[in-house]
Amino acid sequence: xxxxFTDSGSVARAYDNWTNDALLERLWGEHIHLGxxxxxxxxxxxxRAKADFVHALVRWSGLERLPKGSRLLDVGCGIGGSAxxxxxxxxxxxxGISISPAQIARAQALTPEPxxxxxxxAVMDALALELDDQEFDAVWSVEACPHMADKQRYADELLRVxxxxxxxxxxxxxxxxxxxxxxxRLERWVMRxxxxxxxxxxxxxxxxxxxxxxxxxxxxRLEIDTADWTAATLPSWIDSxxxxxxxxxxxxxxxxxxxxxGLREVPTILLMHWAFATGLMxxxxxxxxxxx
Ligand SMILES: C[S@@+](CC[C@H](N)C(=O)[O-])C[C@H]1O[C@@H](n2cnc3c(N)ncnc32)[C@H](O)[C@@H]1O
Numbered sequence: 001x002x003x004x005f006t007d008s009g010s011v012a013r014a015y016d017n018w019t020n021d022a023l024l025e026r027l028w029g030e031h032i033h034l035g036x037x038x039x040x041x042x043x044x045x046x047x048r049a050k051a052d053f054v055h056a057l058v059r060w061s062g063l064e065r066l067p068k069g070s071r072l073l074d075v076g077c078g079i080g081g082s083a084x085x086x087x088x089x090x091x092x093x094x095x096g097i098s099i100s101p102a103q104i105a106r107a108q109a110l111t112p113e114p115x116x117x118x119x120x121x122a123v124m125d126a127l128a129l130e131l132d133d134q135e136f137d138a139v140w141s142v143e144a145c146p147h148m149a150d151k152q153r154y155a156d157e158l159l160r161v162x163x164x165x166x167x168x169x170x171x172x173x174x175x176x177x178x179x180x181x182x183x184x185r186l187e188r189w190v191m192r193x194x195x196x197x198x199x200x201x202x203x204x205x206x207x208x209x210x211x212x213x214x215x216x217x218x219x220x221r222l223e224i225d226t227a228d229w230t231a232a233t234l235p236s237w238i239d240s241x242x243x244x245x246x247x248x249x250x251x252x253x254x255x256x257x258x259x260x261x262g263l264r265e266v267p268t269i270l271l272m273h274w275a276f277a278t279g280l281m282x283x284x285x286x287x288x289x290x291x292x
Contacts, residue, residue, distance in 0.1 A: 004196040008099050008125055011147045014199040015100035019079065023261045026250035027243050030081035030110060033143045033171070034236035034283065041232055046239045053233070054085045060227070061169035061287040063138055069093060070137040073161060075126045076144025080107030080119070086140065087119035097124035127153050134163040145172040145209060149201040152212045159218035162290050168213070170286040171229070175203040176279055187280050190271050194281070197268040206284040213286060224288040230276050233283045237273035241266060
C-alpha cells in the first residue's frame with residue numbers, strides 16, 4: 001500500500017498501520033523521534049538517546065522554568081513517550097493529541113494508572129484543534145510538522161492555544177532553503193522518496209517555519225529562536241537499522257512478516273541519513289515565548 005500523502009486521513013492510516021504492526025514499538029520503544037547523542041555526538045544507547053532528546057528539548061526551550069502543574073499540549077504525540085516524561089519528570093498536566101486513533105489507544109494503554117490523571121490523550125487534527133484559545137502554558141510538537149499540508153495553519157493553531165507568556169518548543173525535519181541552493185537531479189529524486197515513503201506532503205525550511213511562527217496572527221511580536229540539531233541527532237538513523245540486529249527477537253518474533261515490514265523501511269532510513277548528512281535536510285528546533 002502506498003504511503004504517499006493525500007490528506008490527513010493518509011497520515012492517520014500510515015500511523016494506525018505502524019502502530020498495529022507493532023514492529024516500530026518493538027524496535028524504537030515508545031518514542032517515534034530521533035535520539036539526541038550529545039554535542040559533539042557520542043555513542044549512546046538508542047532508546048536512551050530518545051529519552052535524552054526530550055530532556056534536551058525541555059532544557060533548550062526553557063520549559064524546565066515552568067512550575068509543576070503547568071498545562072502542556074503535545075501536538076502529534078505518537079504513542080505518548082514524550083508526554084509521559086513531561087508529566088512524570090516535570091509535573092506538567094499534559095494533553096497529547098494525534099491524528100491516529102490506534103496511536104491514541106496505545107498511548108492510553110501504555111500510561112500507568114497513577115499518571116493517567118496528569119497525562120491524557122485524544123484523537124485530534126493539529127490543523128483544527130478542538131481546544132480553546134490560550135488554554136495552555138506550553139505547546140510542544142516533535143517531528144509532526146513534516147505531515148502538515150498547511151504549515152501556516154499548523155503554526156497558527158500552536159500559537160492560538162498558547163496563553164500570552166506561554167512557551168513553545170518545536171522540533172522539525174527541515175529541507176535546505178532552496179531559494180539559496182537549488183536541488184540537483186539526484187536531490188530532487190531523494191526528496192520525492194522522503195516525501196512519498198512516509199506520508200509527508202512537504203518539508204518546511206528552518207527559515208520557512210520560523211517565518212510561519214513569527215508571522216502568525218496569534219503571535220504578533222513573537223521572537224522565535226532556532227538551532228540546528230542535525231549533528232546531535234544524525235546517529236539515530238543508522239542506529240535505528242542496527243537496532244534490528246541488536247534485537248533480532250523484536251523482528252523475528254513477528255515471523256516473516258516482521259522481516260518484510262522491517263526491510264521495507266530500510267531504504268527510506270538510509271536516504272534520510274544521506275539527506276541529513278549532506279545538508280539536503282536539517283533537524284531544526286524552535287523556541288519562543290508568546291508576548292504577554
Ligand atoms: C514522527 S511522529 C512523532 C511522534 C511523537 N511526537 C514522538 O516524538 O514520539 C509524528 C506524529 O504526528 C502525528 N500527526 C501527523 N499529522 C497530524 C495531524 N494533522 N494532526 C495531529 N497529529 C498528526 C502523527 O500521528 C504522529 O503521532
